[in-house]
Amino acid sequence: MKRKRYTEEQIISILKQHEAGALVPDLSRRHAVAENMIHRWKSKFGGMELSAAKRLRELEQENAKLKKLLADAELDKAALKELVEGTGNGRAAAMGHRPLQHSPPQPRRACRLVGFSRSGAWYRPKGRDAAALRKRFRRAHSESASALCPLHQVGVH
Numbered sequence: 001m002k003r004k005r006y007t008e009e010q011i012i013s014i015l016k017q018h019e020a021g022a023l024v025p026d027l028s029r030r031h032a033v034a035e036n037m038i039h040r041w042k043s044k045f046g047g048m049e050l051s052a053a054k055r056l057r058e059l060e061q062e063n064a065k066l067k068k069l070l071a072d073a074e075l076d077k078a079a080l081k082e083l084v085e086g087t088g089n090g091r092a093a094a095m096g097h098r099p100l101q102h103s104p105p106q107p108r109r110a111c112r113l114v115g116f117s118r119s120g121a122w123y124r125p126k127g128r129d130a131a132a133l134r135k136r137f138r139r140a141h142s143e144s145a146s147a148l149c150p151l152h153q154v155g156v157h
Contacts, residue, residue: 004032008053011041018042076113083114 006014018027018038028035045053111118 006031006033008045008057009050011045012048012050012053014038015042015045076109079110080113 014027014031015038018024024035024038027033027038045056048056107118107122
């Protein structure tokens with residue numbers, strides 16, 4: 001069964017009917033709502049005018065947004081605090097590669113907090129053999145040095 005949503009205007013008109021002397025069971029049958037809903041509306045909107053009810057809804061929406069922003073800021077603060085106090089690779093902790101006390105932030109948020117690109121966060125350098133690389137550098141240096149330096153050609157160096 002689909003639930004019907006009443007506007008503030010409709011709720012206030014129902015409550016004014018109740019204040020005028022209509023009984024709660026009659027109002028609940030007439031408007032197809034539960035009796036406890038009328039009592040709940042009375043506790044929330046009782047004695048309000050329409051403009052005050054609309055203002056209440058706007059304030060509740062703004063309050064919800066502010067609560068969400070505060071929660072996000074607290075999560076960011078906790079993650080940064082844990083990165084600063086923690087040991088090991090802070091970047092790995094931000095990306096969720098090691099367990100945090102709290103649930104790890106999402107990769108996009110973590111990269112924004114730490115200040116580097118997301119592509120760099122997922123980059124894993126390939127393990128290269130340093131000895132083979134040094135050997136190649138020495139060979140390239142000796143070949144280029146012998147070609148450029150006349151003393152290498154004579155064998156002085």
